[in-house]
Amino acid sequence: MTRDAALVAQLKKxxxxxxITPAQRxxxxxxxxxxxxxxxxxxxxxxxxxxxxxxxxxxLDINQIVGYFAFVxxxxxxxxxxxxxxxxx
Numbered sequence: 001m002t003r004d005a006a007l008v009a010q011l012k013k014x015x016x017x018x019x020i021t022p023a024q025r026x027x028x029x030x031x032x033x034x035x036x037x038x039x040x041x042x043x044x045x046x047x048x049x050x051x052x053x054x055x056x057x058x059x060l061d062i063n064q065i066v067g068y069f070a071f072v073x074x075x076x077x078x079x080x081x082x083x084x085x086x087x088x089x
Contacts, residue, residue: 023052031066 010018015028026048049059
């Protein structure tokens, strides 16, 4: 969506080193934690997003998108589905 190939490459390699805003970094930190260690999520994680200007609606959207991707990936992995690699196009 950004059409910025360099940014996409940075994000794919290590989002923590990408040239993004503090709010974008907070969003990606939240998404990474929710993906990797969802049992460690606390109200402080939501509060951190609020402190970066995210509304409760935006936080819910972020949460639901991360959860949906996790759900779909686990379904595909569990069924052995091979997905097309269209992200590098």
